[in-house]
Structure formats: C-alpha cells, structure tokens
Amino acid sequence: MHRRRRLGFVLVAALTTCAACGEHESAPRTLTAEQQVLADAIVSRRYKMKELDVELKNLRDGVSSENPDRHAMAFGAKTVRSHSRGQLDWFPEGSGPELGIETLAKPEIWQNWADFEAAADDFEAVSDELATVMGDPDATPAERSAQVKATMASCNSCHARFRKRVVPGKEVER
Amino acid sequence: MSFGPRISRRQILKGMIHGTAVTVGLPVLNSFLNSNGSAFADGRPLPVRFGTWVWGCGFTPGRFVPTQSGEDYDLPVELRSMAPHKEDVNIFSGFDCLLDGAPNDVHHSGLMSIRSGTAPLFYKAQHAPTLDVLIADEIGGDSRFRSLELAAPGNKEDTYSARSQRNKNLPELNPAGLYQRIFGSGFQDPNAKTAFTPDPKILHQLSVLSVVKEERQRLMSQLGAEDRIRMDEYFTSLRQTEQQLSLQLEEPEPLQACSIPNAPPERLESGYEVETVKRNHRLMAELLGLALACDQTRVFNMVFTNSFSDLHKAGGSSGHHLYTHEEITDKELGYQVEAASFVEINMEAWSEFLSILKAIPEGDGTLLDNCLVFGHSDTSYAKIHAVLGIPMMTAGKAGGRIKTGTHIVTNGDPVTRVGLTMQQVMGRPVSSWGTKSMETSKPVAEIFA
Numbered sequence: 001m002h003r004r005r006r007l008g009f010v011l012v013a014a015l016t017t018c019a020a021c022g023e024h025e026s027a028p029r030t031l032t033a034e035q036q037v038l039a040d041a042i043v044s045r046r047y048k049m050k051e052l053d054v055e056l057k058n059l060r061d062g063v064s065s066e067n068p069d070r071h072a073m074a075f076g077a078k079t080v081r082s083h084s085r086g087q088l089d090w091f092p093e094g095s096g097p098e099l100g101i102e103t104l105a106k107p108e109i110w111q112n113w114a115d116f117e118a119a120a121d122d123f124e125a126v127s128d129e130l131a132t133v134m135g136d137p138d139a140t141p142a143e144r145s146a147q148v149k150a151t152m153a154s155c156n157s158c159h160a161r162f163r164k165r166v167v168p169g170k171e172v173e174r
Numbered sequence: 175m176s177f178g179p180r181i182s183r184r185q186i187l188k189g190m191i192h193g194t195a196v197t198v199g200l201p202v203l204n205s206f207l208n209s210n211g212s213a214f215a216d217g218r219p220l221p222v223r224f225g226t227w228v229w230g231c232g233f234t235p236g237r238f239v240p241t242q243s244g245e246d247y248d249l250p251v252e253l254r255s256m257a258p259h260k261e262d263v264n265i266f267s268g269f270d271c272l273l274d275g276a277p278n279d280v281h282h283s284g285l286m287s288i289r290s291g292t293a294p295l296f297y298k299a300q301h302a303p304t305l306d307v308l309i310a311d312e313i314g315g316d317s318r319f320r321s322l323e324l325a326a327p328g329n330k331e332d333t334y335s336a337r338s339q340r341n342k343n344l345p346e347l348n349p350a351g352l353y354q355r356i357f358g359s360g361f362q363d364p365n366a367k368t369a370f371t372p373d374p375k376i377l378h379q380l381s382v383l384s385v386v387k388e389e390r391q392r393l394m395s396q397l398g399a400e401d402r403i404r405m406d407e408y409f410t411s412l413r414q415t416e417q418q419l420s421l422q423l424e425e426p427e428p429l430q431a432c433s434i435p436n437a438p439p440e441r442l443e444s445g446y447e448v449e450t451v452k453r454n455h456r457l458m459a460e461l462l463g464l465a466l467a468c469d470q471t472r473v474f475n476m477v478f479t480n481s482f483s484d485l486h487k488a489g490g491s492s493g494h495h496l497y498t499h500e501e502i503t504d505k506e507l508g509y510q511v512e513a514a515s516f517v518e519i520n521m522e523a524w525s526e527f528l529s530i531l532k533a534i535p536e537g538d539g540t541l542l543d544n545c546l547v548f549g550h551s552d553t554s555y556a557k558i559h560a561v562l563g564i565p566m567m568t569a570g571k572a573g574g575r576i577k578t579g580t581h582i583v584t585n586g587d588p589v590t591r592v593g594l595t596m597q598q599v600m601g602r603p604v605s606s607w608g609t610k611s612m613e614t615s616k617p618v619a620e621i622f623a
Contacts, residue, residue, distance in 0.1 A: 047275035069503065071235035075560040082270055082562060082586055086611055137236075 029100075038095045042103050045090035048083055055079050056152055059134070063145040070137070073144070077127075077134035080151065084127035087120045104164040119158040126154045218427075220537050220544050221317075222573035223466050224309045224600050225474040226289075227527055227549040228334055229520040230281065230483030231494050231556035233565050234509045238517065239267050240581045247581035252517045255525040261579040262528060262542060263549075263569045264621050266592050268584040271561035272611035281481040281495075284561035285552035289334055291590045291608035300339040302609070305593045307337050309600045310473040315417050318360070321473035324352060324462060326455035327484070328444025332477040341407045345477065349438035349457035356465045357434050362426045364468055365433075370425035431534045431541070432468035435461065446484040446493065448519055455523055459530045467534050467541055478523050481552035485516055498556035510557065524549055528569050545570035546599055548592075566592055568621070575599050576621045588612040595621065 031039055055076045062068040062076070096107050109116045126147070133139045133147040233239070233252055240247040247265065249257055256263065271287035276295050278284075287293050289304040306321060314320035325332035325345035336342040346352040360373065394402055438457050443450050455478055465471055479485045479494070486493035492500065494516035501510040527547075534541035547569040554563040566589070571578055576599055584591075590608030595617040597604050606615035 044275040047277075051275070067505070069557070070508070071555055072558045074235065075555050075558060075562055078270070078562045078586065079560075082272060085586070086272075089611075 034094075035099060038092060038099050039101050041090065041092050041095045042099070042101050042105075045095075046103075048090060052080060052083050052155075056148070056155065059130075059148045060152070063141065063148050070134075074131075074135045077131045081124075081127040081131040084120075084124040087123065088117060091116070104166065106162050106164055109162045116158075116162055119154075119162070123151075123154045123158060126151045220573060221469055221472055222313070222575070222600070223472045223474070223545045224306065224313065224572075224596070225476065225545060225547045226306055226334070227476045227524060227547055228285070228478065228481070229524065229549075229551050230479040230481045230485070231498050231513075231516070232551045232553040232560075233517050233555075234514040235555050237509060237514060238565060239563070240265060243267075243581045243583040245580055252514065252521055255518065255522040259525055259528045259532075259569065262532065262571075263567050264576075264578055265581045266566040266568075266618070267581065268563055268586060269566065269589045269592060270586045271564065271589050273561065274610045274612075278559055278561060280559040281552045284554075284559075284564050285334060285481050285550075287561065287612060288550055288564060288566065288589045288593065291593055291612055293610070293612065298339070300336055303337045304335050305597060305607075306335050306473055306475055307343070308602060308604075309597060312602045313600060314471070314473045315414070316421070317469050317472045318362075318421060319355075319465075319471035320414055321475065322346065322352075322356075322462065322465065322471045323475045323477075324458045325477045326451050326458060327446045327477070327479065328454065329446075329480065332480045333475070334477065334481070335475040337410070338407060340404065343475070345475075346458070348442055348444055349454060349461060350440050350442065352458055352461050353435075353437045356461060356468075356470055357437075360422060361434075361470070362422060363432075363434065364426035364429045372423040376419050376422050426469070429467060429469055430536055431464075433464065435464055446479070446486055448485060448487050451479065451485060452519075452523060452526075456526060456530070459527050463530050463534050463541060466531070466545070467536065476527065478520060478527075483516065483556075485519070495556070513556070520551075524567075531570070539571075542570045544573045546572035546576065546596060548596055562586070564589065568592075568596065571623070572599050575623055577623050578621070580621060582618055582620060587616075588614050590614045591616055591618055595619075 058076050059073055059080075062073045091105065091109055093110055095103070096105050096110060097103060098107070130147045130151045133143055237250050238252040240250060240253070242248050247260075249260065253265075271284045271293065273283060273287070273293040276283065276293040279294055279297055279299075282298060283294055286300055286304075289306070290300060290302040291305070292302045294300060310321045321335065321343060323333050323335050323343045323345035325347055328347040330344055330347060333342050333345045346355060360376070362370070394405060397405060438461070442454060442457075444454060445451075455476075459476070462474055462476070466474070483494040483498075492512075494513065497510060497513040497516065501512050503509060504511050528542060531542040531545060531547070532540045536544055548566070549569060550566040551564055554560045554565065568576070569578070588608060588611065590612045591614050594604065594607040594614055597607060598617055599622075606613060608614050
C-alpha cells in the first residue's frame with residue numbers, strides 16, 4: 001500500500017516535471033538586444049492579429065444583424081484597413097519559429113516572401129474597399145456582407161499558406 | 175493703420191474719480207509699432223503663442239466632419255457654432271492614432287497619442303513629453319509663466335500637459351486663483367507709469383535656488399538610476415523656475431491691449447454641470463486672453479471637459495460619457511440624441527473661447543491671429559472608444575506663419591503629422607516626430623503660409 005502510494009507520487013511528480021519541460025514551455029533564457037526586438041515584434045503582431053480577429057468578427061456579426069450600429073462598423077472597418085497597411089512590417093526577418101518564441105508564423109513566410117507580400121497586398125486592397133463600403137451610407141446590406149466575406153476570405157487564404165494550424169484553447173499568436 | 179506722432183511708451187493717463195487719483199497704463203499704440211503694425215518699431219516681432227483646448231468624448235459620426243474638403247468646406251450641425259470662426263480655423267479629418275498593438279486605454283490612448291506622438295503601452299502610461307511642453311521649451315522661457323494650465327471644471331486631475339508620467343503640469347482650478355496667479359504678486363505691468371524696480375523677493379528666491387543647486391551633485395551621487403531620472407526632471411523644473419524669475423528682473427516691454435481686469439468673485443462653484451463649466455471657462459478664458467496680451471505666458475492648456483467627459487446638465491440623470499455608452503441610438507435619427515447635444519455644447523464653448531481671443535486687438539490684427547491654438551478630443555466615436563479620426567482643429571494664424579480656413583482630409587495618416595506641423599510652426603527645429611507607426615517626417619505642409 002505504502003509502496004503503491006509512493007509509486008503514484010513519483011509518477012505524478014515525473015509527469016509534472018515532463019510537462020514543465022515540454023517543448024511549448026521553454027525555460028526562461030536571456031535574449032540579446034536584437035532577439036528582444038524580434039520577440040517584441042512577435043508579441044506586438046499577436047495583439048494586432050487579435051484586434052483584427054475581433055474587428056472582423058464584429059463586422060461579421062454586424063452584417064448579419066437586423067439593426068447594426070453602422071457607425072461602429074465603419075470605424076471597425078477603418079481599424080482593419082489601418083492594420084492592413086503596415087502588415088509586412090509585423091514580420092521582420094528572424095521573427096519566425098527559429099527564434100524559439102512561440103509563434104504560428106510558418107518559415108514559409110520568409111522562404112516565399114514575394115508570395116507573402118502578394119497576400120499582404122491583397123489583404124490591404126480588400127481592407128481598403130471594406131473601409132470604403134462600410135463608410136458609405138448608401139451601401140446595401142448585401143454589398144456590406146459581400147465585402148466582409150471577401151476580407152475574411154483574404155485572411156483565410158493567407159493563413160492557409162503561412163500560418164500553423166491553431167490548437168483550440170491554446171493562447172498563441174493567431 | 176494710421177500712425178500719429180511718436181509718444182513715450184511710458185506715458186500714462188491720470189485723473190480723479192470721487193476725489194481719488196486714478197492712473198491708467200497706455201496700451202501699445204500704433205506709434206510703438208512698425209509701419210504695417212506687424213512688429214514693434216525696433217523690429218522685434220509680436221509674440222506668437224501656442225495653446226491647446228481639450229474636450230472629451232469626441233463627436234457624433236455623420237454630424238461633425240465636413241463632407242467637403244478644402245476651403246469651401248461645410249459646417250455640419252455639430253460645427254454650426256463655429257460659423258463665426260470658419261476662416262480662423264483648420265479642421266483635420268481622417269488622421270488616425272496607430273497603437274501598434276498597444277491596448278486602447280480608453281479616453282487616454284488617443285489623447286496621449288495625439289499629444290505625445292507615442293501610444294501608451296499600459297494603463298495611464300506616458301512615454302514622451304506632450305507637445306505643448308516641447309513647444310514651451312522653445313518659446314516659454316521668454317515670459318513669466320512657462321505655461322498656464324487651466325481646468326474649467328475645477329478638478330486638478332484635468333490636465334493633459336506633462337513632461338513625463340510623473341511630472342504633470344497642474345492646472346489652475348478657478349478664475350479667482352488664476353487671477354491671483356497672473357495679476358497678483360509678481361505681476362509687472364508692462365505699461366506701468368513708474369520706473370521699473372526689481373522685486374527684492376525675487377532676488378531672494380533666486381539666491382535660495384542657487385543654494386539648492388549646489389546640493390545637487392552630492393545628492394545625485396547617492397541615488398539609483400530611476401531616482402536620478404526623477405531628480406533630473408526636478409532640476410530641469412528648477413532651472414526653468416530660475417529662468418522665469420530672472421525674467422522678472424528685466425523691465426517688461428509695453429504691450430497693446432494689456433490691461434489689468436477686475437478680480438473675479440472669490441467663491442465660485444466648480445464641477446462638471448454644464449452652466450458651471452461654461453461660466454468658469456468663460457472667466458478663465460478672459461483672464462487668459464489678458465495674460466497673453468500682457469505677455470505673461472506664451473503657452474497655455476485649457477481643459478473644457480476631461481477626456482471621460484463628466485459634463486452633465488443640471489438635474490440630468492446622466493452625463494456625457496455615460497450617455498455615449500448607455501443611451502439607445504434613436505432608430506429614426508440614427509444617433510444618440512442626448513450624447514450629441516453635449517458635443518454641440520463643447521463646440522459652442524470652443525467657439526466662445528476663440529471669440530474671446532479674437533476680441534483682443536493686437537498689432538494690425540487680433541490676439542487670435544498671433545496664436546496657434548490646437549483644439550482636440552480624446553476619441554472620435556466615443557461609444558466604441560474609436561481612436562481613428564479623432565477630431566482636431568487649429569485656430570489662429572500663428573503670426574502669419576500658417577493659412578487658415580481649410581478642411582484637410584487624409585485617408586488614415588498618423589495623427590503625429592498634425593503635431594509635427596505645429597511644432598515646426600512654433601519654431602522647434604524638429605524634422606520628425608512620433609514613434610513606431612506614428613513616426614512621421616511629413617508635416618501638413620498645405621497650411622504653411
């Protein structure tokens with residue numbers, strides 16, 4: 001009985017230790033100044049991606065609502081447009097997985113930079129149109145809905161190629 | 175402008191009222207000025223002042239931003255009260271605060287981005303001096319007060335002028351206090367009849383500061399890094415105080431329209447009730463106008479309402495800020511009716527402020543012509559705390575350095591372009607301003623004269 005209890009304790013302790021040193025829980029380390037800049041870029045783009053996510057979901061909800069706040073949607077679309085403009089700067093070279101900071105950015109971003117740039121250009125173009133349509137008081141609900149869908153399609157197209165699969169419930173860059 | 179015979183700038187008017195001798199200092203007459211009235215006769219330019227005017231909770235979308243750009247811009251309903259000043263102001267639309275992933279600290283991030291060029295990274299943070307402080311560093315040293323901060327609601331928290339997060343410029347809270355500060359002890363009437371004599375109290379204060387400074391080195395060597403930064407800020411303030419005091423030992427130049435007003439009542443209610451704020455704002459604006467005319471300061475910051483806008487109507491159940499979040503949007507009108515009424519109140523006050531400056535003649539124009547006043551809010555659509563397209567305006571021609579009467583529209587340029595423009599207009603040798611996505615080296619050149 002005592003031996004079984006002791007064995008159980010050892011197993012729990014061993015599992016806890018394993019979990020603590022798992023690949024996603026890297027031990028604290030000291031970053032060089034250059035690495036810190038890249039790590040900050042990862043954290044910053046994580047927040048901005050989350051903002052984009054929230055704004056687009058709000059817009060999606062808005063276009064399917066019977067009585068949306070049109071002004072709020074116009075500002076939401078402007079936020080998306082604002083983010084779309086500097087997106088390439090969010091991905092400085094070296095801010096991929098090789099830095100050892102958790103990120104969903106695939107190495108393919110930097111390996112196929114021209115393709116990534118084209119995807120970012122596409123997102124900027126649809127976001128610009130999104131801001132125009134959402135700011136137009138005469139735009140029809142169908143036009144608004146179509147533009148939100150087009151914007152989300154641009155997001156998904158880029159994610160399919162350049163973002164790792166999102167693990168549900170895990171707080172990582174989107 | 176006609177120029178009569180030369181007279182002494184020290185000449186005064188004397189008389190008797192009810193058996194009491196009275197004297198009235200002369201304003202700067204045309205004879206003190208050059209042939210076109212744009213500068214003093216000895217070539218010195220008339221002082222150009224910089225100020226800011228803040229109101230909270232932005233505007234109502236669809237009711238504020240002019241639909242036309244350029245000189246023929248229209249005045250939507252919330253700007254109707256600006257009609258008398260259409261030619262005196264520039265309106266800036268479509269300029270955005272780019273937070274670069276920093277959280278939107280509501281009613282703070284937008285305001286601080288506009289004023290410091292840097293998005294706060296955490297709650298109530300400030301990472302760079304506000305632009306009024308930078309401009310005061312450039313032009314504030316030549317007057318008695320480096321800058322004057324005024325809070326019409328009478329709350330000491332209502333200040334958005336700061337060298338750093340810990341080094342805020344505290345505001346004057348009521349008209350009586352402001353009067354005492356400007357025209358009380360230490361005021362040297364630039365048009366005074368008597369021969370100038372330095373105030374012995376100032377000489378004494380200067381000598382005390384000198385002793386304190388000698389302690390600096392010893393103290394600094396004993397402090398940690400953070401405290402040394404604080405002490406540096408402290409000694410910077412001390413040096414500035416010393417400069418201001420030294421100025422008071424110099425004989426002031428005579429100035430047109432400088433007169434000493436009657437003191438306002440000692441006991442005036444303060445608070446955020448609309449009529450109270452409007453009255454205190456008007457009295458403070460009038461005193462400020464005379465302080466500027468008397469060259470007591472060249473930089474000011476007026477807060478009409480705080481960024482959270484606690485402005486409320488007497489007997490009302492809620493205030494501006496709460497209305498922006500809780501009031502149901504009128505289905506037919508498409509906006510929050512009560513919240514919108516507060517925007518109109520703010521703009522009426524802004525218009526009144528400009529009228530007060532415009533009513534004071536100076537040189538061949540008005541005091542407003544020799545000012546650059548930056549009016550702005552903390553958010554655009556307050557209901558969602560939007561920091562894109564926050565309303566911004568400039569008023570006055572800055573002594574002829576800028577053109578006015580234009581609506582400038584961009585498609586999401588950083589707000590820092592406006593801040594950079596104002597710093598350059600006010601003579602700061604700066605070619606770029608702001609950080610990260612808001613760093614810019616592109617002023618709004620369209621308004622340069």
